[in-house]
Amino acid sequence: MTQRITIDPITRLEGHGKIEIFLNAEGDVANTYFQIPELRGFESFCVGRPVEELPLLTNRICGVCPEAHHMAGAKAADAVYHVDPPRTAKNLRELLYSAFFVTDHTTHFYALAGPDFVMGPDAPVAERNILGVIHKVGLEIGGKVIQARKYGHAVIEMIGGRKIHPCTSIPGGLTKGTTEDQRKEILEMGKWAVEFGQFSLKLFNDIVLGNKTYVDLILGDIYTHRTYYMGMVDENNHVNFYDGKVRVVGPDGKEFVKYEPKDYAQHIAEHVEPWTYLKFPYLKGVGWKGFTDGKDSGIYCATPLSRLNAADGMATPLAQAEYERFYSTLGGKPVHQRLATHWARLIELLYAAERWVELASDPETSGPNFHAAPAEIPTEGVGIVEAPRGTLTHHYHTDERGVATKVNLIVGTTNNYAPISMSINKAARSLIQKGTVVTEPMLNMIEMAFRSYDPCFGCATHSLPGQMPLEVTIRNADGEIVEMLKRN
Amino acid sequence: MVRKRNYQTIRPRDYHATMKTLIIGLGNPILGDDGVGWKVAQEISRQLPVTDSQSPVEVDCAALGGLSLMEQLVGCQRAILVDALETGQGPEGSVRVFPLEALPNPSAGHSTAVHDTSLTTALEMGRKMGLDLPASVTVVAVEARNVYDFSEELSPPVAAAVPIAARAVLDELKRAV
Numbered sequence: 090m091t092q093r094i095t096i097d098p099i100t101r102l103e104g105h106g107k108i109e110i111f112l113n114a115e116g117d118v119a120n121t122y123f124q125i126p127e128l129r130g131f132e133s134f135c136v137g138r139p140v141e142e143l144p145l146l147t148n149r150i151c152g153v154c155p156e157a158h159h160m161a162g163a164k165a166a167d168a169v170y171h172v173d174p175p176r177t178a179k180n181l182r183e184l185l186y187s188a189f190f191v192t193d194h195t196t197h198f199y200a201l202a203g204p205d206f207v208m209g210p211d212a213p214v215a216e217r218n219i220l221g222v223i224h225k226v227g228l229e230i231g232g233k234v235i236q237a238r239k240y241g242h243a244v245i246e247m248i249g250g251r252k253i254h255p256c257t258s259i260p261g262g263l264t265k266g267t268t269e270d271q272r273k274e275i276l277e278m279g280k281w282a283v284e285f286g287q288f289s290l291k292l293f294n295d296i297v298l299g300n301k302t303y304v305d306l307i308l309g310d311i312y313t314h315r316t317y318y319m320g321m322v323d324e325n326n327h328v329n330f331y332d333g334k335v336r337v338v339g340p341d342g343k344e345f346v347k348y349e350p351k352d353y354a355q356h357i358a359e360h361v362e363p364w365t366y367l368k369f370p371y372l373k374g375v376g377w378k379g380f381t382d383g384k385d386s387g388i389y390c391a392t393p394l395s396r397l398n399a400a401d402g403m404a405t406p407l408a409q410a411e412y413e414r415f416y417s418t419l420g421g422k423p424v425h426q427r428l429a430t431h432w433a434r435l436i437e438l439l440y441a442a443e444r445w446v447e448l449a450s451d452p453e454t455s456g457p458n459f460h461a462a463p464a465e466i467p468t469e470g471v472g473i474v475e476a477p478r479g480t481l482t483h484h485y486h487t488d489e490r491g492v493a494t495k496v497n498l499i500v501g502t503t504n505n506y507a508p509i510s511m512s513i514n515k516a517a518r519s520l521i522q523k524g525t526v527v528t529e530p531m532l533n534m535i536e537m538a539f540r541s542y543d544p545c546f547g548c549a550t551h552s553l554p555g556q557m558p559l560e561v562t563i564r565n566a567d568g569e570i571v572e573m574l575k576r577n
Numbered sequence: 578m579v580r581k582r583n584y585q586t587i588r589p590r591d592y593h594a595t596m597k598t599l600i601i602g603l604g605n606p607i608l609g610d611d612g613v614g615w616k617v618a619q620e621i622s623r624q625l626p627v628t629d630s631q632s633p634v635e636v637d638c639a640a641l642g643g644l645s646l647m648e649q650l651v652g653c654q655r656a657i658l659v660d661a662l663e664t665g666q667g668p669e670g671s672v673r674v675f676p677l678e679a680l681p682n683p684s685a686g687h688s689t690a691v692h693d694t695s696l697t698t699a700l701e702m703g704r705k706m707g708l709d710l711p712a713s714v715t716v717v718a719v720e721a722r723n724v725y726d727f728s729e730e731l732s733p734p735v736a737a738a739v740p741i742a743a744r745a746v747l748d749e750l751k752r753a754v
Contacts, residue, residue: 130728149605155640201694218698231705231706238645
């Protein structure tokens with residue numbers, strides 16, 4: 090039984106994550122639909138703008154990862170003008186980006202993921218937040234989180250000109266460099282960030298890996314999907330967030346394809362479902378087979394876990410040691426259990442901090458050549474970076490004046506829309522049988538599924554109070570509502 | 578260990594203890610009526626006497642929430658936040674003034690998809706950490722519906738609310754804390 094539902098745009102504007110669950114005549118789950126409010130019209134909004142404005146405009150899409158949009162936009166604008174930024178510019182951009190990754194991953198782990206493990210998934214909802222973590226583990230944690238964010242924002246501001254929405258990357262490089270003193274200051278902060286990364290992994294080790302219940306939860310079937318994995322890699326197939334080729338490995342961990350950013354459209358297509366505004370990207374080379382995993386389904390995942398799966402290792406020594414421990418602990422590559430994404434995220438945090446130190450140690454970083462003037466007629470270009478939430482693609486077409494005529498974006502979270510939908514479906518099936526609906530644990534299971542992907546839906550709006558409520562509607566075989574769960 | 582230094586934004590208020598009140602227009606300036614907070618902040622800047630770095634009032638715009646917004650409030654004694662609010666209660670463009678505590682705090686379950694925590698929780702965390710945060714945070718909210726379509730223009734009822742909201746902020750400024 091499949092029942093099509095159409096979304097009334099009015100309901101979309103409530104800004105809710107809406108989940109519709111349809112039961113069959115026996116009272117078991119027939120279908121689940123996860124609908125999200127999607128922002129409309131961004132691509133057309135960009136048309137008619139000078140391409141150098143797009144790294145500034147696109148970073149306003151989202152208040153969470155403007156740095157990612159700024160970098161993908163700047164790289165696409167470089168490509169539009171056929172200009173290769175000098176080493177100093179690339180260093181500075183990647184340095185800013187590494188500091189951003191440290192900040193973003195820190196926030197996610199301590200504010201969102203941590204509470205499930207530190208407090209436990211069964212803890213009362215009111216305690217499962219960052220305050221609960223501080224209460225349980227100690228004030229020192231809170232201080233470190235604030236400090237990590239402070240350093241991250243300081244670097245973003247020094248290089249990017251603004252603390253939150255950087256504005257210095259332009260076609261060919263940056264509008265300004267950094268001084269030798271600033272570079273040394275950034276280096277000192279980076280050394281602290283490396284220690285913080287190690288501290289975070291030790292915390293994870295003590296609290297999560299030292300607890301059999303949590304390890305069982307991570308390794309359980311409910312959040313396991315055997316999909317393809319995507320991530321950007323350098324020339325040694327090591328994880329890189331700022332530059333490289335996009336590599337996809339299959340559910341068996343073997344390389345399926347590796348492509349240059351400019352060729353993305355040859356490999357990625359987008360599937361449309363009638364019940365949602367957001368599209369589902371999938372691998373063209375495999376095809377869309379519906380919401381199912383395995384080698385014959387083109388669904389792929391793009392997350393910290395995916396990046397580790399899609400690479401052969403980490404480019405920095407401490408993170409590489411953690412990478413090896415990760416796979417030896419979890420029984421080899423690839424790891425399909427989505428909750429392991431939290432661990433992968435901390436390994437990435439450590440790598441980003443080490444990379445921060447590497448780049449800040451290079452004297453070129455404070456060099457005078459931070460911009461190469463574009464000299465060619467602009468045409469079209471693709472820029473790809475890894476956003477914390479997944480591979481981010483910006484594709485711009487311009488006329489000969491450099492004015493945008495067509496813009497296409499595939500944002501980090503969109504890559505994971507199908508896997509998230511599958512996780513929700515599995516959580517619902519495991520908790521609803523023969524008409525029995527387990528309410529509170531189900532909301533928790535669904536939330537935990539969400540959190541491992543760290544999705545960022547419709548995050549461009551942040552109207553107060555600034556959080557997206559979750560709404561779950563359960564309908565019987567006749568389409569009548571039997572249960573409505575809401576968490577505000 | 579890094580020597581202790583203040584890496585906060587280099588802005589006048591970091592260097593002048595006289596700073597008393599921070600007014601922040603919140604929202605996304607390219608997302609239709611979600612940008613109303615920015616427009617109100619700009620209107621207030623026009624109406625306030627020219628400020629110098631010693632001024633007890635600072636006006637700013639931001640597209641932030643949660644922890645980042647809390648971090649912006651460090652060092653001021655009073656904060657007034659201007660933002661779009663979608664409650665469905667009251668007509669579009671209606672303006673309301675209330676203390677932050679009156680907002681629902683959904684972060685108890687830090688539910689679903691927002692990559693952070695609510696401002697209320699963030700402030701509580703910051704205070705626990707001993708950060709210098711304002712005792713009073715007031716919200717001036719403009720009821721808005723059109724916050725999901727990209728545009729730099731406000732809809733007519735929300736645009737009409739800009740001077741009213743600006744007046745509400747200036748009235749709030751005159752009140753004793």
